[in-house]
Amino acid sequence: MKMSRNFRVALVAPVLAFAMVAFAEAQEKDPLPSWNAGDTKQTILDFVARATDETGPNYVAPADRIAVFDNDGTLWTEHPMYTQLAFALDRVKALAPQHPEWKTTEPFKSVLAGDMKGLAKSGEKGVAQLVMATHTGMSTAEFETIVADWFKTAKHPRFDRPYTELAYQPMLEVLDYFRDNEFKTYIVSGGGIEFMRVITEDVYGIPPEQVVGSSVKTKFEIIDGKPQLTRLAEVAFDDDKDGKPVGINAFIGKRPVAAFGNSDGDRQMLEWTAAGDAATLMMLVHHDDGTREYAYGPAGGLPDSPFGHMSQSTLDEADASDWTVISMKNDWSAIFPEAAK
Amino acid sequence: MKMSRNFRVALVAPVLAFAMVAFAEAQEKDPLPSWNAGDTKQTILDFVARATDETGPNYVAPADRIAVFDNDGTLWTEHPMYTQLAFALDRVKALAPQHPEWKTTEPFKSVLAGDMKGLAKSGEKGVAQLVMATHTGMSTAEFETIVADWFKTAKHPRFDRPYTELAYQPMLEVLDYFRDNEFKTYIVSGGGIEFMRVITEDVYGIPPEQVVGSSVKTKFEIIDGKPQLTRLAEVAFDDDKDGKPVGINAFIGKRPVAAFGNSDGDRQMLEWTAAGDAATLMMLVHHDDGTREYAYGPAGGLPDSPFGHMSQSTLDEADASDWTVISMKNDWSAIFPEAAK
Numbered sequence: 001m002k003m004s005r006n007f008r009v010a011l012v013a014p015v016l017a018f019a020m021v022a023f024a025e026a027q028e029k030d031p032l033p034s035w036n037a038g039d040t041k042q043t044i045l046d047f048v049a050r051a052t053d054e055t056g057p058n059y060v061a062p063a064d065r066i067a068v069f070d071n072d073g074t075l076w077t078e079h080p081m082y083t084q085l086a087f088a089l090d091r092v093k094a095l096a097p098q099h100p101e102w103k104t105t106e107p108f109k110s111v112l113a114g115d116m117k118g119l120a121k122s123g124e125k126g127v128a129q130l131v132m133a134t135h136t137g138m139s140t141a142e143f144e145t146i147v148a149d150w151f152k153t154a155k156h157p158r159f160d161r162p163y164t165e166l167a168y169q170p171m172l173e174v175l176d177y178f179r180d181n182e183f184k185t186y187i188v189s190g191g192g193i194e195f196m197r198v199i200t201e202d203v204y205g206i207p208p209e210q211v212v213g214s215s216v217k218t219k220f221e222i223i224d225g226k227p228q229l230t231r232l233a234e235v236a237f238d239d240d241k242d243g244k245p246v247g248i249n250a251f252i253g254k255r256p257v258a259a260f261g262n263s264d265g266d267r268q269m270l271e272w273t274a275a276g277d278a279a280t281l282m283m284l285v286h287h288d289d290g291t292r293e294y295a296y297g298p299a300g301g302l303p304d305s306p307f308g309h310m311s312q313s314t315l316d317e318a319d320a321s322d323w324t325v326i327s328m329k330n331d332w333s334a335i336f337p338e339a340a341k
Numbered sequence: 342m343k344m345s346r347n348f349r350v351a352l353v354a355p356v357l358a359f360a361m362v363a364f365a366e367a368q369e370k371d372p373l374p375s376w377n378a379g380d381t382k383q384t385i386l387d388f389v390a391r392a393t394d395e396t397g398p399n400y401v402a403p404a405d406r407i408a409v410f411d412n413d414g415t416l417w418t419e420h421p422m423y424t425q426l427a428f429a430l431d432r433v434k435a436l437a438p439q440h441p442e443w444k445t446t447e448p449f450k451s452v453l454a455g456d457m458k459g460l461a462k463s464g465e466k467g468v469a470q471l472v473m474a475t476h477t478g479m480s481t482a483e484f485e486t487i488v489a490d491w492f493k494t495a496k497h498p499r500f501d502r503p504y505t506e507l508a509y510q511p512m513l514e515v516l517d518y519f520r521d522n523e524f525k526t527y528i529v530s531g532g533g534i535e536f537m538r539v540i541t542e543d544v545y546g547i548p549p550e551q552v553v554g555s556s557v558k559t560k561f562e563i564i565d566g567k568p569q570l571t572r573l574a575e576v577a578f579d580d581d582k583d584g585k586p587v588g589i590n591a592f593i594g595k596r597p598v599a600a601f602g603n604s605d606g607d608r609q610m611l612e613w614t615a616a617g618d619a620a621t622l623m624m625l626v627h628h629d630d631g632t633r634e635y636a637y638g639p640a641g642g643l644p645d646s647p648f649g650h651m652s653q654s655t656l657d658e659a660d661a662s663d664w665t666v667i668s669m670k671n672d673w674s675a676i677f678p679e680a681a682k
Contacts, residue, residue, distance in 0.1 A: 063548060140590060184550075193591070193594070194594075197594045207404060207594075208593065208594030208595055209525075209550075209592070209593045209594055209595065211594065215591060217587075218587050218590060218591075219583070219587075220583040220584075220586045220587060220609050220613070222612070226616060227586065227609070227612045227613050227616045229586060229587065229590050236591070242560070242561040243561075245561045245568065245570060246558075246559050246560075246561060246570065249481060249559060249570050250534070250556060250559075250577070251550065251592060252549065252550045253534070253535075253538045253548075253549030253550055253552065254549055254550065268561050268568070271563070271568045272561070272568050275567060275568045
């Protein structure tokens with residue numbers, strides 16, 4: 001088809017005009033509006049620029065743009081306790097009528113009496129007992145329904161909002177910004193994989209297949225002619241600390257180029273990411289904003305916390321390496337999304 | 342911007358012309374050229390049409406278009422033995438100088454003597470010993486290199502071609518056809534996950550994060566200041582039979598709508614898929630073509646096989662359910678891709 005010059009101009013002109021407008025908008029629009037200007041924000045922007053610069057020495061092909069995010073304390077609030085623990089406590093109360101023996105048996109007795117110090121005394125073993133008693137013995141489909149129903153009504157005790165509205169706005173922007181630049185965003189959390197998957201798509205835009213977490217064993221059974229997977233009271237995988245690189249390797253099969261965490265549980269994930277050859281970004285969220293969220297240690301002499309504990313040695317490693325510590329207080333202009341109208 | 346009618350026609354005409362050509366091409370082009378016309382081929386075409394018809398009752402949203410494929414015997418040849426077993430035997434020979442004790446210890450002794458009957462006598466336990474001795478004790482990065490190097494030179498004993506050229510051409514077309522229709526294609530195999538991931542992207546267009554398989558435990562270690570994952574001689578997950586729905590749930594977190602297999606090891610995966618609410622497709626490859634590939638049972642009185650064993654009861658279940666058995670002999674006009682020039 002031979003085209004006249006006018007015809008060609010007519011074809012090209014509107015395309016060009018559109019492209020110019022889009023370019024100008026991209027120049028103006030800040031991809032991280034809830035991040036205060038400064039070194040921390042610039043570190044993220046620079047990393048994405050380097051990773052996506054095809055002509056540069058640190059270019060990362062789209063297939064290798066893997067970014068991993070811890071969940072509790074990195075993407076959403078983990079105080080006064082992990083959201084999943086709040087779920088477990090509520091489930092103990094809901095199931096108590098079927099378990100009269102819980103009234104006199106720890107750690108259930110403390111939970112039913114609202115005695116958090118008593119629960120703390122039962123330690124990790126006690127928490128594991130609570131989780132097994134409330135998270136297993138049903139099919140995966142039933143568990144999904146129980147979790148979904150809980151999220152519909154449960155509210156955070158301080159902020160009086162659904163837990164699903166307590167994701168950090170600045171981190172939601174990072175997730176979007178990364179995906180806009182062809183990164184694949186994964187959650188890699190010590191939390192329960194099937195607990196998180198119920199809400200990660202809605203809250204973070206992360207589909208089930210991009211969630212790596214801790215799990216119990218499941219058993220394939222055919223009951224009344226219908227196949228189901230039954231959740232067993234046995235740990236299959238502990239996706240914390242040393243387990244995070246193991247989980248990343250098992251589920252993703254590629255080394256991430258960006259990793260975000262906030263506690264000792266994320267240290268090995270950041271080490272594993274930092275050891276890659278490409279452009280890398282390692283960040284730790286530091287909870288130093290007791291006014292807008294919570295303040296816990298160790299930097300600046302903040303109190304220690306059983307949820308999201310970060311030891312001085314992890315902070316020292318961040319200092320010694322090129323890991324960036326994010327100050328919630330100084331780097332974030334907003335903490336949570338605006339409340340839904 | 343007000344546009345004259347001519348201007349608008351000038352804009353729209355070439356777009357329309359292009360769309361019409363594309364439509365005509367789509368009408369003409371057979372997405373499954375290596376499948377002979379018939380019920381089996383039509384079953385696949387009908388399923389994709391139903392799953393992608395937004396106005397129909399069986400529509401599946403793109404996010405839920407999960408298709409799972411067994412590997413050995415479904416996507417590539419598994420005779421005269423699993424490719425991974427051929428790798429293990431070659432590794433025993435390569436490592437023998439460092440293991441003088443193997444000359445007198447089964448199952449290594451039989452392998453080194455080329456005595457396959459002796460190896461068969463050592464059974465599954467013997468094969469497990471071979472796998473552990475050849476697949477563990479090194480880092481994941483070292484293992485990847487060893488596997489990649491092996492694939493570069495190893496050839497299939499009968500077809501005299503690299504194993505990576507022995508994927509089934511009709512199945513490669515199904516993978517492409519599914520992906521063209523926004524399905525996400527996964528391998529779900531009893532084979533080793535880290536063995537397969539070395540070649541699945543090149544051979545099948547399936548990236549590492551879409552490969553589910555059996556695995557050994559790995560351990561995060563820092564050696565000479567460098568983090569590594571060391572492969573341990575302990576099974577982490579057995580992705581076969583009952584393990585397939587378990588693996589699908591753990592890795593993908595969604596129920597597939599299409600499942601392809603060829604043996605008893607795939608039965609539970611097909612049952613799990615069939616129990617979904619949406620449009621579903623369950624298919625079993627039957628190896629009934631001894632001339633172009635291999636012929637093994639049980640249909641038509643073909644001989645039994647230790648690799649890809651399918652029992653009569655699996656075939657009976659396929660008959661009783663709406664699973665489709667693919668006859669390699671009758672349904673496939675080609676078995677392998679044409680040899681690379």
